[in-house]
Amino acid sequence: MTTATADRDTERRRALRRMKVLATGLLLIAAVVFAVAFALQDAYPWLGYVRAAAEGAMVGALADWFAVTALFRHPLGLRIPHTAIIPTRKDEIGESLGEFVETNFLSDEVVATRLGGLDLAGAIAGWLATPANARRVVAEVSGGLTGIAGLLDDDRMREAVEAVVRTHLVEPEWGPPLGRLAERVLASGGHREAVDLLLDRLDDWLAAHPEALTQLVSGRLPSWLPSFVDRLVDERVYVELRRFLSDVRHDPEHRVRQALDDYLADFARRLQNDPATIGRLEDAKARTFDDPRIRELAASAWTAARTAAVDALSDPSSELRHRATAAVVDAAARVLDDQELRASLNARLGDAALHLVSTYRHDIASIISDTVRGWDPEETTDKIETQVGRDLQFIRINGTVVGALAGLAIYTLATLTSSLF
Numbered sequence: 001m002t003t004a005t006a007d008r009d010t011e012r013r014r015a016l017r018r019m020k021v022l023a024t025g026l027l028l029i030a031a032v033v034f035a036v037a038f039a040l041q042d043a044y045p046w047l048g049y050v051r052a053a054a055e056g057a058m059v060g061a062l063a064d065w066f067a068v069t070a071l072f073r074h075p076l077g078l079r080i081p082h083t084a085i086i087p088t089r090k091d092e093i094g095e096s097l098g099e100f101v102e103t104n105f106l107s108d109e110v111v112a113t114r115l116g117g118l119d120l121a122g123a124i125a126g127w128l129a130t131p132a133n134a135r136r137v138v139a140e141v142s143g144g145l146t147g148i149a150g151l152l153d154d155d156r157m158r159e160a161v162e163a164v165v166r167t168h169l170v171e172p173e174w175g176p177p178l179g180r181l182a183e184r185v186l187a188s189g190g191h192r193e194a195v196d197l198l199l200d201r202l203d204d205w206l207a208a209h210p211e212a213l214t215q216l217v218s219g220r221l222p223s224w225l226p227s228f229v230d231r232l233v234d235e236r237v238y239v240e241l242r243r244f245l246s247d248v249r250h251d252p253e254h255r256v257r258q259a260l261d262d263y264l265a266d267f268a269r270r271l272q273n274d275p276a277t278i279g280r281l282e283d284a285k286a287r288t289f290d291d292p293r294i295r296e297l298a299a300s301a302w303t304a305a306r307t308a309a310v311d312a313l314s315d316p317s318s319e320l321r322h323r324a325t326a327a328v329v330d331a332a333a334r335v336l337d338d339q340e341l342r343a344s345l346n347a348r349l350g351d352a353a354l355h356l357v358s359t360y361r362h363d364i365a366s367i368i369s370d371t372v373r374g375w376d377p378e379e380t381t382d383k384i385e386t387q388v389g390r391d392l393q394f395i396r397i398n399g400t401v402v403g404a405l406a407g408l409a410i411y412t413l414a415t416l417t418s419s420l421f
Contacts, residue, residue, distance in 0.1 A: 056407015064399030094372025
């Protein structure tokens with residue numbers, strides 16, 4: 001319990017005690033007046049009216065005292081049936097209260113009607129459109145993610161990531177899906193740009209490294225040939241190779257391109273239908289992913305990614321935080337400016353809220369009954385009496401006043417009736 005709540009409860013208890021003293025004081029006053037009037041009414045007949053009023057006041061005060069007290073405890077400690085209603089029927093009261101809330105506050109009609117008149121998306125977007133509020137949201141989310149990241153065990157996370165990768169990436173066969181993808185790429189001609197790029201890079205490399213072919217051919221010629229012949233052969237091979245690459249680059253129908261297309265098409269078919277090709281690919285895949293160096297690289301990648309993410313999330317001035325804040329503000333502004341988008345979001349939010357209420361209506365209401373069931377009977381009595389007891393004491397006061405007026409009216413009517421007859 002917070003200090004403010006405790007202070008309010010203390011003040012309510014003081015007010016309750018004051019009202020109890022006042023209501024009890026009125027009863028005592030009525031009793032004293034009744035005793036005096038009863039003793040002196042023979043000498044002063046008009047005191048009969050006073051006695052009747054005081055008698056009615058006592059009856060009304062006692063009756064209402066009994067009714068109010070019976071709500072919270074047994075009057076005078078006597079276990080009279082249907083008294084101490086709150087402590088003895090606490091659980092039933094909680095059940096009834098939960099059922100009342102479920103039926104009257106959480107019904108589909110009430111929720112739908114209430115949500116239909118609200119612009120939830122506009123209200124949320126209007127609040128988030130303020131940069132300070134957006135920064136606050138980003139800071140809270142970042143803090144939560146940082147806390148979650150701090151709770152994660154690196155070894156277990158690496159094992160979890162490895163298990164996910166192995167289940168969804170390694171274990172399925174690669175051959176047929178890659179074959180189908182290759183067929184689509186070949187059918188669309190998308191591979192031609194890759195071939196052109198490869199030829200361009202190869203030609204550029206040969207232009208920048210003419211010495212790369214030195215001794216490539218001449219080194220295999222007889223040693224008795226003159227050296228100038230070796231140079232001529234190397235130069236000729238270099239020139240012809242670059243001319244050949246140029247022909248392939250500029251002729252879309254070159255036989256090399258056609259041969260490459262045929263080879264790729266055949267390889268794509270074998271990836272889908274040839275068990276031997278599929279098996280070789282699967283063996284290569286298994287060797288690659290079982291390599292300890294690959295696993296160490298994956299572990300290092302996870303550690304580096306987690307460290308970078310935590311650093312970016314925990315630093316208020318990081319680029320990630322700034323971009324996230326700007327994105328939130330921009331999204332909120334778009335929602336505010338686009339009436340159709342806001343209406344669509346409101347409909348979705350309403351449907352989501354209605355679904356949650358419909359699904360968990362009983363669970364929400366059961367919180368009330370379960371909470372009340374868990375209260376101590378004396379604590380429950382004290383809580384309720386502290387909250388409403390002061391107002392209930394007015395019943396006692398009103399009962400005293402009404403009883404006095406009723407007693408006086410009855411006595412007066414009886415007196416008039418007897419005088420007439």
